[in-house]
Amino acid sequence: MSTIEKTEAVVLRSMPYRETSKIVTFYTRRFGRLSTIVKGARRRTSKFGSSLELMAHDLIVVYRKEGRELQTLSECDLLHSYRGLHEDLEKMSAGMAMIELISLLAREEEENAPLFSLLTDSLAAVDGATKNPSHVFYWYEVRIAKILGFQPAFGHCAVCGRSLPENEAADDPIRFDLGRGGPVCRSCTPEPGHTLLVDGALLRALDGVSRAPAPQDAAAMEFDQGMRERIREFMGTYLRTHVHGLRPLKSDKVFSRILDRTETTLPHSPALG
Numbered sequence: 165m166s167t168i169e170k171t172e173a174v175v176l177r178s179m180p181y182r183e184t185s186k187i188v189t190f191y192t193r194r195f196g197r198l199s200t201i202v203k204g205a206r207r208r209t210s211k212f213g214s215s216l217e218l219m220a221h222d223l224i225v226v227y228r229k230e231g232r233e234l235q236t237l238s239e240c241d242l243l244h245s246y247r248g249l250h251e252d253l254e255k256m257s258a259g260m261a262m263i264e265l266i267s268l269l270a271r272e273e274e275e276n277a278p279l280f281s282l283l284t285d286s287l288a289a290v291d292g293a294t295k296n297p298s299h300v301f302y303w304y305e306v307r308i309a310k311i312l313g314f315q316p317a318f319g320h321c322a323v324c325g326r327s328l329p330e331n332e333a334a335d336d337p338i339r340f341d342l343g344r345g346g347p348v349c350r351s352c353t354p355e356p357g358h359t360l361l362v363d364g365a366l367l368r369a370l371d372g373v374s375r376a377p378a379p380q381d382a383a384a385m386e387f388d389q390g391m392r393e394r395i396r397e398f399m400g401t402y403l404r405t406h407v408h409g410l411r412p413l414k415s416d417k418v419f420s421r422i423l424d425r426t427e428t429t430l431p432h433s434p435a436l437g
């Protein structure tokens with residue numbers, strides 16, 4: 165027996181199916197990841213319009229049968245299209261990285277309302293950002309870790325709680341215990357096998373991002389290109405330590421190329437103009 169269900173959803177993936185249909189995977193507020201068949205979606209007269217574009221935030225109605233791999237989408241109303249994500253490369257790559265990460269983390273049919281709200285809030289923040297949209301992605305990664313129960317803390321020793329990195333010399337490498345989710349001061353011993361060497365500058369940057377109350381506050385922070393890459397690499401490693409089987413994001417490479425280009429080609433040299 166199938167039931168008719170209504171839920172908010174974000175489009176994660178869309179592919180053609182048969183002559184006129186699509187298979188669209190959503191991250192939904194009530195049912196986690198949900199794959200649906202959308203009949204007639206590729207007809208020119210389709211009623212679905214831009215609501216099936218990647219990253220769109222919709223209100224959907226599905227005929228749902230428990231245990232079935234593909235549910236049937238019956239209605240899809242666009243709540244937010246996040247136009248900015250499709251008009252700016254850095255915004256698009258941040259948004260794409262967000263939906264890629266949630267597709268890898270989210271389970272089918274598993275409700276996680278805080279995770280859903282985090283996704284829509286972060287997409288909206290990237291859409292509206294006037295600068296540094298990619299920083300919203302770092303904030304999103306730290307928040308995901310918090311929601312999934314392995315929130316890192318960057319400002320104090322994970323063993324004794326002493327404030328860091330103020331007590332360490334600025335350039336000295338600091339051991340970061342990935343399992344415990346925090347740096348370890350020189351007097352303490354990290355768990356064997358799960359340690360990365362970081363420095364004070366990286367810890368301070370990560371601490372700033374993790375303390376930012378809203379995604380917009382992360383976008384307001386300034387990091388140079390090298391630091392952006394280090395933050396991204398660190399958070400990728402951190403998430404992969406805690407989420408079994410998580411692979412590196414495909415969007416990682418695109419992301420760093422785009423950021424690199426932003427950094428090196430702007431502003432235009434007046435000599436060339």
Ligand SMILES: [Zn+2]
Pocket residue numbers: 321322323324325326348349350351352
């Ligand atoms: Zn300590």
